[in-house]
Amino acid sequence: MENFTFYSPTEFVFGKNSETLTWKLLKKHQAKKVLIHYGGGSVIRSGLLQKIENQLKENRIEYVMLGGARPNPVDSKVYEGIELCKTENIDFVLAVGGGSAIDSAKAIADGSKYEGDFWDLFDNKAKIEASLPVGVVLTIPAAGSEGSGSAVITKESLGLKRGVYSVFHRPVFAIINPELTYTLPMYQTAAGIVDMMSHIFERYLTKSTGVELTDRLSEGTLISIMEAARVIFKNPTNYDARATICWAGTIAHNGSLGVGRVEDWVTHGLEHELSALYDVTHGAGLAVMFPAYMKYTIDEDVNRYYQLATRVFGVERDENNKRGVALLGIDKLVEFFIEIGMPVTFDEIGAKKEDINFLLNQLEINRGFPVGSFKTLSKEDCRNIYLLACL
């Protein structure tokens, strides 16, 4: 087991009607003037945004609205938010939505406390030393940003997608009402499920030893996610299944499943280039990339893939054919992705084989080669993985 620090100071308020406590949590954190940052129409249509506005009005908490956070959130919206925070003397950023609104909110919070160009903080030019507090009302279980220290922003003009980890990115509170996810379209529900499963895979696929405990926690979470997904696809308003997905999405990325292990994150890197170029939903891109990555790296640790196949995907044990069992496990994962309506090939997301060179060049700019820790990957390795994803 590797040495680690685990620090997850977010207060999670989870359950039915929990969003009605937003004002109380804002008061608890001495919010005087709040930037409410959100995405598109769904939080307006559902009435959620109006309810939150009403709460703030009734409790005399000043606020300013900023909508328009979009999937793969972009720097232009962050600049707009920072400007607003500075001119309006905002002291708290409240994200209402999913990972895009939250990540965008985190970057806005960073930039509001930074003198220079906020992109410095995402481009390794400066370290985040302060940030406004961020709170969350979650509507999309997927990115896990409500409980993580991560934020990913795309610089549109350069086509760069960069993620930064900081303890300042951990929201001070996160309100999670599973009922708010009942109306989430099935495609988005499924993409969220792939996203959270991928957050676990990025940690599960490790060379660190002595990690049996987090292996088992990860396997239990994966099984629960798939079981709950199948319930939701029959009955989208099953509370317990929605709640399971919501909480699984949070713990999949708050660090608790990564303690004591070297994490990988190469597949996220491979996918980031896809969604930067084609603007495909992150989870859908991951459904395409993860099976390819797994097949390509299976011989890096057949035992680990064998463990995954037998413990999570219910493949029968066969000590004499571990590689075969391991491959069957990956097949089962692909079957599951297809079952929940996710794409599993380049074609299905409109990605083109002839763009692979461009994707690799972008990956080189964003990450540099070699990449990866579970298996160290050269540019050629990554090309092979993209090619596998075309099949």
Added chain:
Amino acid sequence: MENFTFYSPTEFVFGKNSETLTWKLLKKHQAKKVLIHYGGGSVIRSGLLQKIENQLKENRIEYVMLGGARPNPVDSKVYEGIELCKTENIDFVLAVGGGSAIDSAKAIADGSKYEGDFWDLFDNKAKIEASLPVGVVLTIPAAGSEGSGSAVITKESLGLKRGVYSVFHRPVFAIINPELTYTLPMYQTAAGIVDMMSHIFERYLTKSTGVELTDRLSEGTLISIMEAARVIFKNPTNYDARATICWAGTIAHNGSLGVGRVEDWVTHGLEHELSALYDVTHGAGLAVMFPAYMKYTIDEDVNRYYQLATRVFGVERDENNKRGVALLGIDKLVEFFIEIGMPVTFDEIGAKKEDINFLLNQLEINRGFPVGSFKTLSKEDCRNIYLLACL
């Protein structure tokens, strides 16, 4: 799944040599004058205490020492600590040791910020509204107090043992170096293992539904604990096994396995009376009480016990004989306790059948009847459980 709040703001610094960072964490939390609270001779003999003193001296952090925290920590030591904190203007309490030192430190921290008698806070007469910050250097994985909001103190003159939950009881940091546990006697290692398993059972045995995710997290943790225990009993200096036990002990009680479920804690109540009367090690008392409690409550939810038996204890599935399988699971638990040298009957801990009336009366004073949520227990039910523990 029940609504819940999960808030675990402790910074866990885990791994080899992590205790060398004590001074840094104290500085981070602006500690000016520290009360170092510890138990008996082991932290002195190992040189740990001296190392920590040296760190504080070198980094010009003032401190005062208070030893003598003992298992089932008592009010007299708490009063002594509070007096010391007040006269010495202590602003930070550092516990070095296991659950006893930590719980005692928490109560001292409470009392130092309370005008009246600290016992009011443990006797439901007043609510904890403030407390000094508490940090931990852990040497005994068992109680989970390093990551929990719990503290249990015994008022000796009245023979009362009372636990209080408060968010103020969550340490601001906890340093956990598994190597510090290499020299822990096997009896204490085993008692700690029973303690952490019991913290999981108290949450696992619930009537709450829709809790499949935390069921699986709990089951995975239980399996990992037992596997690691068996390694330690062969090789006490196996780092990964010690690390697994250390981290399992923390997550078993930081709340992460209890989210969304009504917890029980009756068996802890039954055991508290045993250890108050006989001064038996808490974990050893739990090894006696849990199998008895489980056998008595098996019909409350045979399916849950069947799940435990098949998923955790490896009993073969038999849908036609769920009760039999469930009972076999409890037998396997007893076998495991015996394997690691724990007592499993009244006799083995020097407890007497003829004291059961006294135990029940004390339980009535401390908890009142009925008790329990998984199964609501009358005084007669509790008598029956104590009687089962005599067999």
